[in-house]
Amino acid sequence: MIKLGLFLALAAAMFLLFAGCKKEEPKAEPPKAEQPKAEQPKEPEKPKETLKIGYLGPMTGALGEYGDENVKGLHLYLEQVKYTAGGRPVKVITEDDACDPQTGQQKLRKLIESDKVDILIGQVCSHVTLALADILKNEKKFLVTTTTSTTALSRDQKNPFIYRGSFNMWMVAAPLTKHIVANKDKYGTKGLFVGTDMATTYSVAKDFKDLYLPSGGELVKEMYIPLGTVDYGPFVAEVKRLNPGFIFAFVPGADGARFVKAMGEAALKIPILGVSLMDDYIIPGAGPAAEGLITSAQYTGSLDTPENKEFVRLYKEKYGKMPDENSNNGWDPMRIIVEAVNKVNGDLADENKVREALLGVSFTGARGPIRMSGKGNILVENIYIRQVQNVNGKLQNVVIDTIKDVEDPGPQ
Amino acid sequence: MDYYVIQFLNGLSYAMLLFLLATGLSLVFGMMNIINLAHGSFYMLGAYLGYSTALKTGNFWLSLLVAPLVIGLVGFILEFIFLRPLYARGHLQQVLLTVGFIFVIWDVTTTLWGKSVMSVAAPPLLAGTAKFWGVIYPSYRFFLIGFGLVAALALWLLLERTRLGAVVRAGVADQEMVGGLGINIKMLFSSIFAFGTALAALGGVLAAPVLGLHPGMDMELLIAVLIVVVVGGLGTFAGSFWGALLIGEADTFGKILIPEWGLVIIYAVMTLVLLLKPEGLLVKKGA
Incomplete structure (x- = not known):
């Protein structure tokens, strides 16, 4: 049996190696x-x-x-x-x-x-x-x-x-934070930051805090969810306990859909705002729970x-x-x-x-x-502040505010 | 207090998913000595098939029936055609074959359903939250826990109290002897493999309303399930159950109480168990 256990471990290691090389034909x-038609080459013979x-x-x-x-x-x-x-x-x-x-x-x-x-x-x-x-x-x-x-x-x-x-993340995080600060009456000043635990998240958290904290906003917690988390239920229970006025989230990809789904499952009515959280293609993955969610991005299909x-x-x-x-x-x-x-x-x-x-x-x-x-x-x-709304029975991102000509300041 | 009860329930619902997957993996391993690394792929295939069934018929309960049956049949056929010729060969070739399944199933799934994230709605009956003993908790997760417990009881009765179960247990203990007793061991192998894949598919359908669907889902539970099987004891049914509970709760509370260590908790638990009981928690003597 011990031998088999060892073998199992070996097999798992091998499999991990293979999984890394999953291939697909481009x-x-x-x-x-x-051949170009309109173009007039200077050396037509070549x-x-x-x-x-x-x-x-x-x-x-x-x-x-x-x-x-x-x-x-x-x-x-x-x-x-x-x-x-x-x-x-x-x-x-x-x-x-x-x-x-x-x-x-x-x-x-x-x-x-x-x-x-x-x-x-x-x-x-x-x-x-x-x-x-x-x-x-x-x-x-x-x-x-x-x-x-x-x-x-x-x-x-x-x-x-x-x-x-x-x-870049600053270009979307900063306008969204400004939106939050400008709508204090709606979101209050008790925020919770939720992000997937990876390098980019810490820079997004900084972009958010740099603008949010000086405005008199309060941060109840910065919650970093370990990469590879499958079940978001435990984190939603934590959100419920903290009971913030709003959530600023950076949970990209399929994980974002899961997080939002789990929030909906627990029927928590806390406004969620985020960057790279509810891109157009993620909406079907989150289902009805996505309605009302606010995100900022450089594009949305409904423009x-x-x-x-x-x-x-x-x-x-x-x-x-x-x-x-x-x-x-x-x-x-x-x-x-x-x-x-x-x-x-x-x-x-x-x-x-x-x-x-x-x-x-x-x-x-x-x-x-x-x-x-x-x-x-x-x-x-332009950076668009978008909200997931029900348009003719279909959930989609709708632009609610446009911030024109957002420019990164470059090296500081 | 409520907070910890809810976290306990979260751990429990996660554990039930792990259990459904681990049982199939563990049974196949115990009986056939094959680690089916494509187990997660059958889980994914089940989830996607359940999604399509639910979408076409509008009935979640039907998908709970259809997906395991179809995927079980797929498992049966795959075992029949590909695995059988390899029983005489070494472990390595068998495992390689199941790795091959992973790639094929991934390609089939993404070709049929695309690479987008999709979700399945919980059936209307279980959509909201429910209150039990003063704790408000999503109804679907209550259902998941109940389903898992009932399934565990049913499987236990099947394995421990029926003739079929006796044959299976005998097969785990000594396949040659079972063959010698006039039982069609080849057929038994195919059936067990099919049963294992059907359980994986069932897990997939059940997971979909909570976890959603995306092409990477085949891998994300596999490692946790392998750990459950190792911790619980290879090839034992009770081991899968208690192993799943331990890992499910450890993972949930680990991520909540010490999030910085959230990733390593289950590995630490596995290491600890293997140090204290190298054969797993519940391995029977002499197995």
């Missing part, structure tokens, strides 16, 4: 390498070389959905420009980093050394992006990020080869602008469902690359010119007007 579509864009992000595992949507969104945008940028046909090579820094580094090397990509797009998991930073610098390859949201990359770890096409309506229409036509934040995080950042590449006429040899082009990008995307800021190497964009 679903990238074959590039439609149509067809331009294909521009290879590498997508690196999680395609499997708990955050596989994020990568999946990034890729869907970016291909949809490339279809609109007929897979051409700067007069060159575009090809996308997708790699799965499995949200693991080591895998990410290996795949990045593969993309650079064997696929010889010209520029990179992607990233969801902050710790992976941070692990890639030095390689990008050494290899002089530009990365336009899609979802990754660590504030560090805009501040002390700002990198001249990483430009952010999404948002009522012509640019977004067009994006939603195209996306629905192709994929048969509503796009979410992550699909948009493929669409708008890909446009950043295409516009920058157009500006340098497809020639990415001179890093300074590419940098200048990226920093010069400015357009009205599906999420609203955006431009790249050099302060934190990240977009200046």
Whole structure:
């Protein structure tokens, strides 16, 4: 029996190893390498070389959905420009980093050394992006990020080869905190911070406290939920005991759905506000308990602008469902690359010119007007305060307030 | 005081889920000497199938019946086709095969249902909260605890008080002897494997209204369940039950009382148990 126990332990260890390597064939579509029609090449006898864009992000595992949507969104945008940028046909090579820094580094090397990509797009998991930073610098390859949201990359770890096409935690946490402070009559001054116990959470907690505490707000507790928690019941019981006036939560992904579900299960009527808590695609996972929840984000599918309506229409036509934040995080950042590449006429040899082009990008995307800021190497964009509401029998995020042109201050 | 009662109930409802999964895993292991690492995958498959059944028919109770039956059948077929030829080989090949199942089932699940987070509503009867002995607690979790206890009693009666149970227990003790007594051991193996996967699927359906559905769920309970099986004693039914209770409560109170240590609590408990009773809490002498 002891032998068997040992064997069991070995088997479990082996299995863990395997689980790490769960693989999936990238679903990238074959590039439609149509020759540019509108473009007037200076040397018409020589067809331009294909521009290879590498997508690196999680395609499997708990955050596989994020990568999946990034890729869907970016291909949809490339279809609109007929897979051409700067007069060159575009090809996308997708790699799965499995949200693991080591895998990410290996795949990045593969993309650079064997696929010889010209520029990179992607990233969801902050710790992976941070692990890639030095390689990008050494290899002089530009990365336009899609979802990754660590504030560090805009501040002390700002990198001249990483430009952010999404948002950082400060950019969403600060406006939401201001919303709380401005609505004291509604939420009171007795807050509870709830977050998944990981590095980013502590920076979000700081962003929240920096604005909330000086306003006279009181924090009854900072609750950090261990990673990998399956049952949120125990934490909800704790919330009930503390009985705060409101909850500021940072519980990303499927865990957020569970937390909100467990709150609903216990029928607690405490207002919940959060960042990365109730993104569009999580709502069905939380069910009716999500109603009334307030979050801040740079995009939501229900945005009522012509640019977004067009994006939603195209996306629905192709994929048969509503796009979410992550699909948009493929669409708008890909446009950043295409516009920058157009500006340098497809020639990415001179890093300074590419940098200048990226920093010069400015357009009205599906999420609203955006431009790249050099302060934190990240977009200046609108942040929307959204509330989950029942619209014609369907729960969805509805914009209740717009904070225009939020800009990260950059390294302090 | 109420607070601790509620936390105890939280631990209990979590333990019941662990128990349903651990029993199947432990039975299959005790009888067939196979660690079915794809056990969590059957749990996930059950949850998703239950989701679709509940969505199509609008009846949660039906999904509680359909998912275990279908997944049990899937388990039966998989054992019949893939595991049988490997009994003569070593443990390693068998475990590798079940690891293969994990990948295949993950791909099948994400292809059929996508990678989004989904939820199943608790049946209307159990949607709100209920009050028992002055404690307000979600009705569905009360149900979960009751269901788990009844299932445990039923399984215990089945294993300890029926002829079928006697055959199974005999199989755990000495399979060759059982074969020698004229019992179709191959058929018994397939049935036990199917029964184990059906229990996993049942766990999945029951968990869905509390935990929701997402593609990573196959792995997240597996480690805890393996720990339950090791702590309780490999291949024993009572071990799964008491092991699940111990781990469920330890995990809940650990995360509440010392959140900084929340992740290691169950491993610490396992280490402690293995140091004191290396064969698990409830292993019968001579097994």
